[in-house]
Each structure stands twice: as structure tokens, then as C-alpha cells.
Amino acid sequence: MYGFPLPVLRLWACSVLAQLLVLALLFLKGNFRKLPYFTAYAALNICQAAFLFFVYSHSWSNPDTSGILAWTSECLTLVAQALATTEILEITLRPYQGIWGLGWRALTVVSGIVVLLVALAARGHWATSSSSWFQLDRGYHLTFASALIACLALVRYYSIPVPPVFKMLLGGFCFYSCTEIVVNTLLQAFFKKDFFRHQAAWQLLTMSSFIVMQAIWAVALRKPLPVEKRQAALPSDSDYQRLSPEINEDLRRLNEKLLRLWKLEALPQ
Amino acid sequence: MSVTFLLLIAFAVLMLLLLVWVLRDPRKQAKPDSDPESSEEFGQRHVGYFSQVRQALAAEDFAFLASRGSPQLARRLRRERRKIALAYLACLRGDFLRLWRLARVIASMSPEVGVGQELARLRLGLIFSFRYEMIRVKIVFGLSPLPDLGSLSDVVSRLSIRLETAMKNLGERAALAAKLSSSLDNGQGLDTP
Numbered sequence: 001m002y003g004f005p006l007p008v009l010r011l012w013a014c015s016v017l018a019q020l021l022v023l024a025l026l027f028l029k030g031n032f033r034k035l036p037y038f039t040a041y042a043a044l045n046i047c048q049a050a051f052l053f054f055v056y057s058h059s060w061s062n063p064d065t066s067g068i069l070a071w072t073s074e075c076l077t078l079v080a081q082a083l084a085t086t087e088i089l090e091i092t093l094r095p096y097q098g099i100w101g102l103g104w105r106a107l108t109v110v111s112g113i114v115v116l117l118v119a120l121a122a123r124g125h126w127a128t129s130s131s132s133w134f135q136l137d138r139g140y141h142l143t144f145a146s147a148l149i150a151c152l153a154l155v156r157y158y159s160i161p162v163p164p165v166f167k168m169l170l171g172g173f174c175f176y177s178c179t180e181i182v183v184n185t186l187l188q189a190f191f192k193k194d195f196f197r198h199q200a201a202w203q204l205l206t207m208s209s210f211i212v213m214q215a216i217w218a219v220a221l222r223k224p225l226p227v228e229k230r231q232a233a234l235p236s237d238s239d240y241q242r243l244s245p246e247i248n249e250d251l252r253r254l255n256e257k258l259l260r261l262w263k264l265e266a267l268p269q
Numbered sequence: 270m271s272v273t274f275l276l277l278i279a280f281a282v283l284m285l286l287l288l289v290w291v292l293r294d295p296r297k298q299a300k301p302d303s304d305p306e307s308s309e310e311f312g313q314r315h316v317g318y319f320s321q322v323r324q325a326l327a328a329e330d331f332a333f334l335a336s337r338g339s340p341q342l343a344r345r346l347r348r349e350r351r352k353i354a355l356a357y358l359a360c361l362r363g364d365f366l367r368l369w370r371l372a373r374v375i376a377s378m379s380p381e382v383g384v385g386q387e388l389a390r391l392r393l394g395l396i397f398s399f400r401y402e403m404i405r406v407k408i409v410f411g412l413s414p415l416p417d418l419g420s421l422s423d424v425v426s427r428l429s430i431r432l433e434t435a436m437k438n439l440g441e442r443a444a445l446a447a448k449l450s451s452s453l454d455n456g457q458g459l460d461t462p
């Protein structure tokens with residue numbers, strides 16, 4: 001821990017303070033009841049900071065041990081992050097059961113495709129164990145950001161209102177993931193061989209974006225979460241089953257008319 | 270810097286831009302006439318104007334004026350007809366988009382949504398936009414004769430009536446559900462025989 005430069009240590013302290021502020025806001029405003037997984041994620045982040053403090057302060061006989069322990073703790077928080085995000089999406093889409101059904105399928109499909117692409121891209125590039133951790137981390141953030149954007153695009157497509165506080169929480173997650181991808185990629189590209197000597201730069205950049213994310217969340221959580229609206233009065237499933245194919249058929253017919261216009265030969269005028 | 274790195278950075282930047290776009294409030298960006306209720310009225314009017322538009326585009330009128338008038342008048346008439354066709358085509362597109370949007374509202378209110386149906390509609394919307402642009406370009410550059418827009422209007426009109434009826438039914442059902450729910454909240458309960 002003491003091996004890190006002073007700016008990194010300062011940022012580390014700021015980050016812990018920001019995390020504590022977010023957790024305090026969650027409890028003080030009573031938001032922890034509505035967002036249990038998100039609260040657990042915030043608490044887990046603080047626990048991870050304490051764990052990393054212990055790991056980096058301790059002198060290990062094997063120099064790789066601290067890295068392995070740190071990345072293992074990161075895996076846990078990333079799983080918690082995915083759960084917290086799903087929780088917010090589920091709350092947003094709860095009154096829209098059909099769209100939520102579509103949403104989680106979209107999440108699964110997009111995640112599957114990105115994981116496959118990441119695995120294909122990383123094939124044969126697993127230089128060292130440390131490098132593979134970075135690639136895994138970047139792969140996770142790629143998957144996470146794409147799935148989240150796909151779900152938010154679906155929400156926008158169906159004009160579903162998202163409370164500003166949830167927009168800020170989800171936006172914070174996505175911003176952090178995108179900056180992680182950029183930072184990991186840029187540092188790896190610029191410092192190919194000396195990449196692991198520039199861990200301080202990596203720490204500075206990733207921690208800065210993490211603090212920005214925490215600041216966005218602190219602003220979002222300064223007020224209690226909006227009271228959940230009564231579930232929308234839903235039409236019966238048969239309405240959709242009856243109407244949707246009919247509408248599609250009419251839209252298709254309209255398209256065919258357009259196609260006929262498109263193929264129309266020029267007639268003498 | 271390798272292509273993979275460039276692609277990764279481009280992807281992350283694209284994600285950030287998409288994030289800004291998806292989180293932006295769509296209502297702030299919407300034009301006043303894109304309000305579903307107001308445009309519903311406008312949409313019905315567009316389709317209703319078809320007889321006047323057809324009269325304006327009638328080939329007989331054009332032939333008559335061409336035989337009696339000068340070439341300048343014929344050119345001017347063609348130009349005017351082109352403008353009318355374009356304006357009407359744009360109105361039909363507005364109607365299509367409004368109906369497409371209404372279909373999405375029905376889907377968002379439904380407890381079950383068919384992935385196939387939704388994907389099919391998305392594809393139809395994209396194809397419509399593409400074809401609309403192609404036809405518009407053809408008319409603008411005089412590459413196509415003025416189309417018979419009547420058949421298009423018929424489709425939009427029929428779809429409009431069907432959706433209007435469906436939305437009315439859904440609205441009545443939703444109002445009934447809300448009424449029942451508020452009665453239960455007030456402790457009145459349901460009237461039982």
C-alpha cells in the first residue's frame with residue numbers, strides 16, 4: 001500500500017469517503033429498503049477497499065498473491081454490480097411485465113454475443129496471468145455496458161418513463177464501465193511492454209472515474225426514491241395477441257405498396 | 270496501436286454517446302405536433318384530404334391543361350404536382366409513424382410481448398423508412414411518375430380505424446380497472462349481489 005505514489009493514496013481516500021457518503025445516503029434516506037442489492041453493492045465496495053488496504057499493506061512471500069487476491073475481490077464486486085443493475089432495471093420495468101420479459105431476453109442475448117466476441121478477440125493473447133486479469137476485466141465491462149445500453153434502448157423505444165434517480169444510477173454504472181474499457185485499452189496500447197510498471201497511472205485513472213460515478217450517485221440519492229406508482233392497469237394478453245399480428249400485417253401491406261411505387265417504371269407524362 | 274485497440278476505444282466512445290442518447294428525455298426532444306393525441310387528429314385529417322389530393326393529381330386535368338396551355342404552364346403544373354405528391358407522401362409517413370408508435374404503446378401495456386412480433390414490426394418500420402426515402406428521392410429528381418397514393422391512403426386509413434377502436438377499448442378497460450382499484454382502496458369493495 002505504501003508503495004503507491006501519494007496522488008494514488010489521496011484518490012484512494014477520496015474514493016472511500018465518496019463510497020461512505022453514498023452508503024450513508026442510502027441508509028439515511030431509507031433508500032436501502034427499495035434497493036437492497038444496490039446497498040449491498042455499495043457496502044461490498046467499502047469492504048473491498050478495507051480488504052485491499054490489508055492486502056497491499058501486507059508483505060507476501062509470493063509477489064503474485066496480492067494481485068490474485070485483489071482481482072478475486074474485484075470479481076465479487078462485479079457480480080454484485082450486475083445484480084444491483086438488474087435490480088434497478090427490474091424496478092423500472094416492473095409495471096411493464098411484457099417489456100421486462102423482452103428486456104431480460106435482450107440482456108441475455110446481447111451479453112452472450114459480447115462474451116463470445118470478447119473470447120474470440122482474446123484467443124491467443126493471454127500473455128501473462130496479470131494481463132489475462134486485465135482482459136477479463138475489460139471483457140466484463142464490455143459485456144456489462146452493451147447489455148445495459150441495449151436494455152435502456154429498449155426502454156426508450158417503448159417510451160417507458162425512467163425516474164431521473166434511476167437514470168443517474170444506471171448512467172453512473174455505464175459511464176464507469178466505458179471509462180474502464182478506454183483506460184485499460186489505452187494504457188495497454190501505449191505502454192505495451194511496460195504496462196505493469198504503469199499501474200499507478202491505471203489506478204489514478206480508474207479511481208478518478210470511480211469517484212465521478214460515486215459523486216453522480218450521491219447527487220441522485222440525496223433525496224428519497226420516488227414512491228412506486230401503482231401498477232398500470234394492463235389490458236388482457238389476448239388484446240396484444242390479437243392486435244399485434246393484425247397491425248404488423250397492415251404495416252407489411254403498406255410496405256408492399258411502397259415497394260410497388262419504388263419499382264414503378266417511368267411512364268410518359 | 271493495433272486495429273483491435275482502436276475498435277475497442279471506438280466501441281467504448283460509441284457506448285458513451287449511446288448512453289447520453291438513451292438517457293436523454295425523449296419528451297424534451299419531441300416536437301409539439303408529435304404528441305400522439307394531437308397527431309392522431311392531424312393524421313385522420315391527412316387521410317381525409319385524399320379526394321382533394323387525387324383531384325389535384327388527376328391525369329385528365331393535366332392532359333387538358335397541357336393541350337391548351339403553353340409548355341411553361343405544363344412544367345409549372347408538373348412542379349406543383351410534384352410538391353403535392355411529396356407533401357402527401359410526408360403526411361402518410363407521419364400517419365405510419367403515429368400508428369407504429371401506437372402499436373408500441375399497446376405492446377408496452379401488454380403483460381406478454383411476443384419477441385417475433387416486435388422484431389417484425391421493427392423491421393417493417395425500418396423498411397418503410399428506407400423505401401419512403403427512396404421514393405421521395407425519385408419524385409424529387411423526377412425519376413418516377415407521380416404515384417397513385419390512393420392505395421397507400423387506404424392502408425393507412427384502415428389501420429388507423431382499427432387501432433383507434435383498439436385504443437378506445439383499452440382505454441375503457443384501463444379506466445374500469447382504475448375505478449375498481451380506487452373503490453377497493455377506499456374500502457368500498459366490490460358490489461356483490
